[in-house]
Amino acid sequence: MEEKIEKNPEIVGFACSFCTFKASEMAGSLRMKYPDGVKLVQVPCSSRVDPAFVIKAIFEGADGVFVAGCHPGDCHFIKGNYFTRRKIAALKEQFDAFGMKDKLRLFWVSAAEARRFVEKVTEMYNDIKDKKNGR
Amino acid sequence: MKTGIFICHCGHNIKHTVDVAGLSEYFRKYPQVTVSEDYPFLCSEPGQNMITDSIEKQGLDRVIVASCAPSLHGELFKDLLRKKDVNPFLLRRVSIREHCSWVGDDMVQNTEKAKRLILSGLYGAAHYIPLEEKQVDVNKSALVLGGGVSGLSAALFLSKMGMDVYLVEEAPELGGRVRELKSVWPSRKNGADIIAGMEKELRGRDNVAIFTSSKLTNFEGFFGNYQATVDTPNGEKKIMAGGVVVAIGFTPFDPNIKPELGYGRDPRIVTTLDLERAGESLNLPDNPRVAILHCVGSRDEQIGRPYCSRICCINALRAAEGIKERFEGSYVESFYMDMRAHPRGGEEFFEDTQEKGVLFTRANIAEIIPEPEGIVLRGEDTLLGEVFEREFDLVVLSIGMSSPATSREMASLLKISLDKDKFFLEAHIKLRPFDTAVKGIFIAGSCSGPKDVEESINHGRASALKLYGFLNLGYAFVDPFISIVDAKRCSGCRMCEQACVAKAIKYDEDKHVVHVEEAACMGCGLCNATCPSSAISLKGYVDTIIGDEISALLEAM
Numbered sequence: 001m002e003e004k005i006e007k008n009p010e011i012v013g014f015a016c017s018f019c020t021f022k023a024s025e026m027a028g029s030l031r032m033k034y035p036d037g038v039k040l041v042q043v044p045c046s047s048r049v050d051p052a053f054v055i056k057a058i059f060e061g062a063d064g065v066f067v068a069g070c071h072p073g074d075c076h077f078i079k080g081n082y083f084t085r086r087k088i089a090a091l092k093e094q095f096d097a098f099g100m101k102d103k104l105r106l107f108w109v110s111a112a113e114a115r116r117f118v119e120k121v122t123e124m125y126n127d128i129k130d131k132k133n134g135r
Numbered sequence: 136m137k138t139g140i141f142i143c144h145c146g147h148n149i150k151h152t153v154d155v156a157g158l159s160e161y162f163r164k165y166p167q168v169t170v171s172e173d174y175p176f177l178c179s180e181p182g183q184n185m186i187t188d189s190i191e192k193q194g195l196d197r198v199i200v201a202s203c204a205p206s207l208h209g210e211l212f213k214d215l216l217r218k219k220d221v222n223p224f225l226l227r228r229v230s231i232r233e234h235c236s237w238v239g240d241d242m243v244q245n246t247e248k249a250k251r252l253i254l255s256g257l258y259g260a261a262h263y264i265p266l267e268e269k270q271v272d273v274n275k276s277a278l279v280l281g282g283g284v285s286g287l288s289a290a291l292f293l294s295k296m297g298m299d300v301y302l303v304e305e306a307p308e309l310g311g312r313v314r315e316l317k318s319v320w321p322s323r324k325n326g327a328d329i330i331a332g333m334e335k336e337l338r339g340r341d342n343v344a345i346f347t348s349s350k351l352t353n354f355e356g357f358f359g360n361y362q363a364t365v366d367t368p369n370g371e372k373k374i375m376a377g378g379v380v381v382a383i384g385f386t387p388f389d390p391n392i393k394p395e396l397g398y399g400r401d402p403r404i405v406t407t408l409d410l411e412r413a414g415e416s417l418n419l420p421d422n423p424r425v426a427i428l429h430c431v432g433s434r435d436e437q438i439g440r441p442y443c444s445r446i447c448c449i450n451a452l453r454a455a456e457g458i459k460e461r462f463e464g465s466y467v468e469s470f471y472m473d474m475r476a477h478p479r480g481g482e483e484f485f486e487d488t489q490e491k492g493v494l495f496t497r498a499n500i501a502e503i504i505p506e507p508e509g510i511v512l513r514g515e516d517t518l519l520g521e522v523f524e525r526e527f528d529l530v531v532l533s534i535g536m537s538s539p540a541t542s543r544e545m546a547s548l549l550k551i552s553l554d555k556d557k558f559f560l561e562a563h564i565k566l567r568p569f570d571t572a573v574k575g576i577f578i579a580g581s582c583s584g585p586k587d588v589e590e591s592i593n594h595g596r597a598s599a600l601k602l603y604g605f606l607n608l609g610y611a612f613v614d615p616f617i618s619i620v621d622a623k624r625c626s627g628c629r630m631c632e633q634a635c636v637a638k639a640i641k642y643d644e645d646k647h648v649v650h651v652e653e654a655a656c657m658g659c660g661l662c663n664a665t666c667p668s669s670a671i672s673l674k675g676y677v678d679t680i681i682g683d684e685i686s687a688l689l690e691a692m
Contacts, residue, residue, distance in 0.1 A: 012688055018572075025204040028233025036244040039251060039688045040234065042205075044616065044676055048660030053681055060691035074560075076572045077659035078550050078636045087664070 009063035009128045018076040020068035022111035047080035071108040139170040139195040143177040143202035149236045154246040190219040201229040222265035229256040255687035266615035273359035278376035283311025285580025285595030286382035287333045292599035357655040358575035378575035378602045385536040385581040388432025401505040422464040426527040429471040433535030444535030444585040451533035455493040468494040536585040569598040616675040617656035624670035631662035
């Protein structure tokens with residue numbers, strides 16, 4: 001029987017400089033492991049993420065996109081992540097219409113939560129990988 | 136465009152799982168790449184020289200350093216560019232250690248990931264433009280919010296350094312909580328005396344204006360030029376200040392939040408603060424039996440106060456000592472979780488108190504039942520694992536510190552952040568413990584987390600010193616990552632104006648376009664993502680930079 005080749009997804013994440021990007025740095029320092037398919041774009045605040053960036057990433061071949069910022073109430077820029085929450089919710093509805101709701105995720109990771117960062121990205125990677133390989 | 140790519144081995148840290156030599160070879164094929172090298176330690180002197188030499192000899196106008204996370208050695212590599220008269224904002228740091236070699240084990244996969252990360256740096260940096268660190272004038276005056284012990288010490292320091300100081304206190308008199316303390320440990324001085332000394336010194340200075348019974352109602356502006364509106368008994372007052380020290384203190388924990396303590400239902404159940412206020416006037420039998428409960432409103436997840444309040448173990452010891460001194464034949468038992476007598480001399484004080492005959496029992500108190508003849512405590516001795524029931528004449532609750540009642544209101548006025556316990560959040564817990572995320576606004580005292588009197592005074596002075604350092608220059612550099620409006624594209628829809636939290640976007644009624652007040656812009660980029668006409672861009676994070684980074688990450692160039 002022919003052996004099936006595993007398809008590995010590409011995931012692009014937008015990480016806020018003050019929280020999630022810091023957490024990802026810490027995850028690295030702690031030598032935590034997460035899939036190499038996860039790559040980050042650093043943004044000053046999650047609110048900088050234009051929905052167009054998410055769509056662009058999908059168009060150019062990303063299997064999944066996540067936007068990650070500070071927990072609600074902890075935004076360095078006071079309210080940026082509330083705007084992000086609204087924007088991504090609206091975008092998710094659009095994605096849903098095209099049956100690709102699973103490709104977009106929004107989550108909050110504070111600068112101290114390296115473990116949560118690794119858990120969140122690994123979980124997303126594995127879910128998408130399962131779908132991609134027809135599981 | 137002449138780009139130089141420098142890839143660091145970081146000893147074995149990167150080299151171990153990334154083919155650095157292969158990567159530097161790979162990038163040489165790009166036409167825009169003039170130099171592509173790898174080196175064992177770029178942060179070492181020979182490594183730095185390699186970069187500066189290449190800038191000089193090859194005339195590089197973009198430098199990409201692929202090494203550790205950007206937060207490490209941030210200024211070091213920027214300075215190399217400055218040294219060679221290249222704008223430091225043409226530098227791009229790519230993290231291939233924290234984000235690549237340390238998080239994966241496979242050489243092939245890691246090398247591929249590092250390649251994409253450097254590629255995104257290369258394509259992103261292609262859109263970089265030289266940015267100017269702008270200079271603005273600074274008002275040499277400070278607004279101090281809160282007239283407690285840390286606010287007073289901050290105000291005194293600033294005034295002595297020649298800054299105009301405006302001190303705003305909500306209460307009718309200065310001094311905060313320290314005023315109520317009869318004996319401040321370890322000096323045993325009367326709190327009111329300490330305050331009186333500071334107040335006298337402050338009132339004698341002519342560059343200080345004190346507003347008591349006053350409240351901040353509005354706050355606008357930016358570093359160096361803040362405008363505060365203060366509601367005083369003599370009407371509204373406008374204050375111009377270069378910077379702010381926030382020292383609004385704390386709120387003592389309200390024991391009514393835990394009804395099982397029975398506070399307020401029986402006069403024999405008091406807090407350490409009540410005991411302090413009542414002093415000798417407290418009515419007790421000749422040889423009273425007194426129970427002291429530690430950690431009331433501290434280290435308690437269920438009521439949302441998981442933190443240690445730091446002061447209450449010492450307060451409990453003081454209360455125990457006070458009763459022992461007043462009634463030699465008293466029976467004093469202290470119920471604790473852990474003893475945290477952390478300040479200098481605290482451990483000795485704990486031992487002294489034990490020697491004076493105070494009994495310490497590690498226990499969980501389950502019930503407090505007021506009976507006519509005494510108050511019955513039911514609980515478990517956690518060392519013996521036994522349940523006990525004992526009767527007392529007085530129960531003292533050693534209450535912790537809660538965040539200031541007005542912290543939420545204050546945070547939204549000043550646009551600073553709160554932590555999960557609603558204390559003010561510092562910019563960095565270790566490196567910038569006095570700063571907030573907003574430039575020129577500092578925090579002092581227990582409004583940024585529980586502190587004792589000594590720490591609050593030090594915190595106040597330290598914040599004042601940091602603010603003084605900023606103000607004394609007379610000018611300030613503004614971060615260049617700010618938004619800029621292309622007036623030709625702006626349709627005047629004003630959506631960005633509504634979105635901007637910093638209120639940095641102003642609408643021009645005549646020209647029907649908006650502009651950004653540079654000094655007020657915080658650089659979040661929300662306006663950039665909001666603008667339907669792509670008329671606003673956040674410098675350093677413009678659409679083309681992020682867009683090309685995405686494409687490069689996915690190798691879709």
